[in-house]
Every structure is written in structure tokens, then in C-alpha cells.
Amino acid sequence: MAAERDRASLRYPLAPMVATSVPELPVGPGWAYEPKWDGWRQVAWVRDGRVQLQTRNGHPIGLQFPDITRALRETVPAGTVLDGELVVWDEDRERSSFALLQRRAAAGRHALRLAHRYPAHFVVFDLLATPEQSLLPAPLAERRQHLERLLADVPNQLVLCPHTTSPAVAREWIDTWTSTGIEGVVAKRRDQRYRAGRGGWRKLRVRTTAEAVIGGVTGWPSAPQTVLVGRFDAGGRLRYLGRSLPLTDEQRVELAPLLSPPAARRRGAPVAHPWPQPLPAAWSGSWQRPEPQRYAQVEPEVVAELLVDTAVDQGRYRHPVHYVRPRRDLSVYDVPLLGVED
Helix, strand or coil: CCCCCCHHHCCCCCCCCCEEECCCCCCCCCEEEEEECCCEEEEEEECCCCEEEEECCCCECHHHCHHHHHHHHHHCCCCCEEEEEEEEEECCCCEECHHHHHHHHCCHHHHHHHHHHCCEEEEEEEEEECCCCECCCCCHHHHHHHHHHHCCCCCCCEEECCCECCHHHHHHHHHHCHHHCCCEEEEEECCCCCCCCCCCEEEEECEEEEEEEEEEEEEECCEEEEEEEEEECCCCCEEEEEEECCCCHHHHHHHHHHCCCCHHHHCCCCCCCCCCCCECHHHCCCCCCCCCECCEECCCCCEEEEEEECCEECCEECCCEEEEEECCCCCHHHCCCCCCCC
16 A cells, blocks of 8 residues: 555646536435535645646646645645635625636736735645655545645635535535535545546536527527527627537427528628627637637527526526527517526
């Protein structure tokens, strides 16, 4: 075991262990549960005199979060490697804010000023190494014991992630914590080692039903691949909300006959669709590698039923939504206006 725990097996950057989506919470002996945060996954490397933060893709980000690197450098022993999530709390909305986290990440030379205005927190849920040894081969239960001792007395920028073996407590988090920005629950086996760059955990996202108006598709209206949806604002303008996951063959066949090109195009006049072509990269919801999205505009007259999660920033869904079906029983005037509760 000593040889297996040689720190030489740890290399920067390290691909973190990942979770696979599941439709139901795993239960039974040996499972533990933690909240799934709406933040930015980080591996923190505490060195002699410096701290490196790396994203899930291996990119350094420590310069943008001096409040976190300082807290780690001053309180955690050199040689420690931690896995966790960066979050920023929005005092006005009383929940975590991915938009403010993005703003912090893009602060550049204003990093210190924004760190003071929008302080971040590093929610730590795993300990990968101590100064003496790698803990990658150790079971989660042992890693958690080490982590609890390590974070027993640290500043509030460093947060020990809640952890329970009770499915009832995990379901309570789902029922009551989502309003604060929690996206769901991650289930982990307490006897499992840390599998860098591989799966093994399970994540259950909180999803709710919503309606939106289809304003475009990828592919063609006669053969849609995904749908782009929006809602009208109080001024009558269709605002973009997000894009769906790929449609099934059955969904494509059902939806295609209901879609039409914009009315202005049918009359031979210039198209007055409310969305630009292509969609700007900033609208994509993927802010690490955003790219403009080309799509086919359609007349906004079909209402879609969706399954959506709790990750919403600046009025848009940050993750792809699940298209369920067209709501032929609803008109676009039945869909709540943007910013108005259903």
C-alpha cells in the first residue's frame, strides 16, 4: 500500500474523477451523498509558498482567485492536493451565482478589486494527497476522515462540503436547497478509490417541467436535430433561453410538420426574426469554449414542453434542456412571460 500511495503518481494537471447522470438516487449500504454545486470544478495544489488552481480541463486559474489561493497558502500544509468547487454567493438573490463566478474568472487586472466585491468560496469535497502520501488508492471513507481533520479550523473562504450516508437527508437537500443554487446530489461509494480522469460517481440533477417557444432548430425545419427555445418579454420580444439536447427520431418526426420558416420569408420580404444569425458565442451557455451557433430560424408559433435544471444565469439555461414534446394544446400566449413566475 505504501508503494501505491507514492506521491510520484500525482502529476499536475490532474484530470478529476467525474460523475455519470442517473435518473434516480442510488440507495443501499455503502453509499454516501453530497450536494452538487453550481460552480466551477477545481483541483488545488498547495506548494511551498504558492498555490495552483486548475480547472477540470487542466487550465490554470489561480491568478483570478487570489482570495482562495491566499486562504489555501496560509492554512493548508504544502504538499496537499484538494478537489472541490469554486462558488460565488450573490447576496441580493441569496443563492450562488454562476454569472458572478464568470465575472471573477474574466477579471484580469481587476482580480483583487472583484475578489473584495464578490468573494469566492472553495467548497472542498475530496483530499487527494497529504504532504506524506497520495490518497488516490484510499477509499472515500478514509479520504473523508483526513479531509475533516484538515479543514477543522480554516477561514470561511474554505468550506467543507456536507456529506451524509442518509438518503433521506440527500432528498431533503434536493427538496429544500435548490433555491440556494444546489443543482442536485452526487452519490459516491465509500469504499471506492479516487479514479482520476474516470467515472464512478453518480449525479442526480434536479429537473422541472417548463414551457417555451421554439424559435429555431439546428439541422433543418423539415429535419430538426435540436431546438432553440425562448420566451417573450413584457415588450413582446422573443428572448433566447437555450438549446436542447439532440432529439430522438420519434421527436423529429412528430415536430417537423409543425415548424415553418419565419412569416416574412414566406412573403418574400426580408426576415425580421428577433435572434441574430448565427447566435453569438456569449449566448451558447458554454463559457470556457464558446462558439457562434448557426441554426435555422422558424416562426415562433410552436410551444415545447421541456425538462430543465436549476442552472439559470442572466435569464438563460446554462445546460442543454431536454425536449419532451410539442404542446399542441397551448398557444405562445399561454407561455409565461420572461421573468414572470409560472
